[in-house]
Amino acid sequence: MELQIKNLSKTYSNGVQALKDVTLTIPQGMFGLLGPNGAGKSSLMRTLATLQQADSGSVMLDDIDVLNDKSKVRKILGYLPQEFGVYPKVSSYNMLNHIASLKGVSNKGERKDLVESLLNKTNLWHVRNKSLGTYSGGMKQRFGIAQALIGDPRLIIVDEPTAGLDPAERVRFHNLLSEIGENTIVILSTHIVEDISNLCNNMAIICLGEVVAKGNPSVLTEAVKGRVWKKAIEKVELEKYQNNMQVISTHLKAGQTIIHVLSDNQPDASFDASTANLEDVYFAEITSRMETVSA
Template identity: 65%
Template sequence: MKLVINSLSKTYANGVRALNNVSLTLNNGMFGLLGPNGAGKSSLMRTIATLQEADQGSIFLDDLDVLKNKTQVRQLLGYLPQEFGVYPKISAERMLDHIAQLKGIASTGERKDLVDYLLENVNLTKDRKKHLGTYSGGMKQRFGIAQALIGNPKLIIVDEPTAGLDPAERNRFYNLLSQLGENTIVILSTHIVEDVSTLCSNFAIICQGEVLYAGEPDTAVKEMEGKIFTKAISKQELPHYQDDFMVISTQLKSGKLHIRVFQETIPGDGFLPVSPNLEDVYFSNIAARIDVTTI
């Protein structure tokens, strides 16, 4: 399948321009949507998920007009929003069974097998009979992932899905999404660069409602080769270096501030070249829009 987003814009009633002429093309596989909080990621996800209207532009899932055929799109969609509510007095297995019925899975046996599979894959089997109201934040997130996968969706949208997950749970989630991405379009919206570098074959950086970069993570990193340099300075020297260089990130270690700068030529002045990573790609793209060097 293919999802084509063309010239999509959205301005809210308070005047905030959440999306500004967004255009992207997504094929089967994992697609990372990377950006800071408030970048417009959730607005784009909600629009694709048919939960809000766009002011202009179009979205097509193959030949299906997403903005005009909401019911049909929802039948093909699995969606895990950043924040979602649960029925507190019902167990996870009963709730998943109910959602499966709503998705058109009539066979009791088929639903049971599906619920067992999903609970196992999100590590909730031993907690299957507990009321959802007793779940921790991480457990609710895992339940949300399970419900998004019901009905064999062709398009899966997950908004900040690893928030609240410990490292072991995050790895389990990575493996689950990687399996799904082989035959499905999976959109992973996150501000965690590691999520994108670990999972996604393609990604885009969005900030202040605009797409700043779109491509393959490995290609993006290679384009930065020979352009990232680092130096240890005192915290008091940071404003001076910000005046002279494009400082894209800072990290405080043992009382010294280690800065990374993006520079087309060797800067000298004691800077050392370092191998770039996807964080450098991300920070170098958003640096002109927001302060990425706050310490």
């Protein structure tokens, strides 16, 4: 099973070009789509989920034409959007039962077995009779995955699923996604680098509507190995370093500003070598793309 995206482009009526000639091959398993807010991730997800039309390009899920056979795609699609609303006064059991009925599970016994299985799979069985409005953020996200799994989908799209979750809920959600990804295509769209590092063997980085890097996270990280340097500076010095070096990221530690610089050689003796990780790859690609656009 494979999803083939070729030369996909989308420009909105306000002139914003959300997708620019996007080409990706997404195999079975977990695939991470990483990018900052406004990068085009949600536009791509909505297009793949048949919620909006592309201007040009093609998308094939095996032999299914995703852009032109929307009804067929929807039968095998599970989708958890970034903004996932629920009916606050309805229980998760009744809501899943209703959604299963809408998706064509007409046999009452089959529907009961399916709903109970999904509630157990997402660890919601113990709160199955509570109204959705009383659920925590993590519980709502797990319910979102439960409804996305109805119909035994071959393609599952989750858009920013862990944003706002506490650490414990993120771990539970990661474990659930990893289990699901063993038997289907799961596209995880996020701006959280750690989510991709923990879950995905394949990924792409998107910025300003364009794919700027793609491949295995470990292989992408190898490309910057030995080229990342770090130094603690005073905040007022940041602009000076940004003007003279390729500063790819900054963060605070114990009240000091730590900068990461990308350079083939040690910038000067005050810099220490930093073990490269996927976050360095991400920021290097994003800053490089932003500098190209602003130049």
